[in-house]
Amino acid sequence: MRFPKLYEQLAPLGPIPESEWERAESLAREQAVERKAHFLRPGDAADRFAVVLQGVFRLVRVSARGGETVKAFRAEGELLGAYAEMLQRVASMTSIEALEPARVLVFRTQDFQTLEEGHGCWVRVARRVAERHFLLKERREQEFLELSAEERLDTFWAENPHLRGRVPQRDVAAYLGITEVALSRIMSRKRKRTE
Amino acid sequence: MRFPKLYEQLAPLGPIPESEWERAESLAREQAVERKAHFLRPGDAADRFAVVLQGVFRLVRVSARGGETVKAFRAEGELLGAYAEMLQRVASMTSIEALEPARVLVFRTQDFQTLEEGHGCWVRVARRVAERHFLLKERREQEFLELSAEERLDTFWAENPHLRGRVPQRDVAAYLGITEVALSRIMSRKRKRTE
């Protein structure tokens, strides 16, 4: 098993033969990404994705009117890429930036396609990836519809303990759909309540 | 081509042989759903889905604390089902209810699986379905993050002109994540501005 965390996220997923892992790794290229450097920036072709080996990334959507919204964070063992843009074969509207010095294992989507043609297991992987992405977004939609900002914050830390201390507060705020000022206020409210 | 609207939504998708359409239709069962009747209710097994032939449905998520949120509307040519629950093989947490007298073409997920085993085209369909669902949710996430309630309303009508006059305002409000009172206020604000 090559990427236990990734594999676990995609479960239930049939086994992938050792020979296929080897074939996949022969197509991948390890790459270092410095803190504050970009894995992808808006306008780039969305023709590659990666597995995070080390570090944390933030995925930022830059809107037409200049607003920035944080769509997600990605840490060790997770997939990194402008997935929506890949599916639609359009240029990336997402900026993917390392919050720490990072290492990633990069695949070209084109190479992955040849993997798929070679062995059915990769088609199953691709499908599970699509389904996982959907489930995550659906959960997030639900949170926006029925939770307050404070509850979304609690949920965020409960589900992402590994991000503690690794993402700046302003990015957490942008992820929750509020300003950093509001987040600071919420946190001090919580502090007062429990002391 | 059997379901042009559905097929178009899933594009780009390879052709499906006529014989496979026939096989699929032999597994399907047409069903009438009365106004206010349920295609699925919370607690039901999420073991079937349908294509809407006629009518409009609303998909409601009933939360633990009793809150209701509208996740989506589905009209002619669209897929109907508790997709997230199907993927996770858990009981439905979604209530699917007809807003008009409706007709649907029902498939059991189990039957669809045998379709998939029979011909690769159905695997491709399933994958596109997952990807489409993801893209829709991603768009919705984006709207929550960067648009005001009023802008979400405009977007909603721009993207769903076919729902005009077919869905009650309170459901539109619940879909937008606001109350019906707030929606009414927004609409009267708009009216005043343009008169």
Added chain:
DNA sequence: GGGCGAGGTTAACCCAGGTTAAGGCGGCAA
């Protein structure tokens, strides 16, 4: 016709969060 129930509107009041602006504070470079 009268009553009634569903869906929509309006108003009054409250609160969460946005906006703006003024610090605080630790780290780092000159």
Added chain:
DNA sequence: TTGCCGCCTTAACCTGGGTTAACCTCGCCC
């Protein structure tokens, strides 16, 4: 050391939306 920068906090003020409750209007059934 000094000064600056990145990140966070706090405060004052404003606004959009929630809550509650009264009311309107239409369709429907008796």
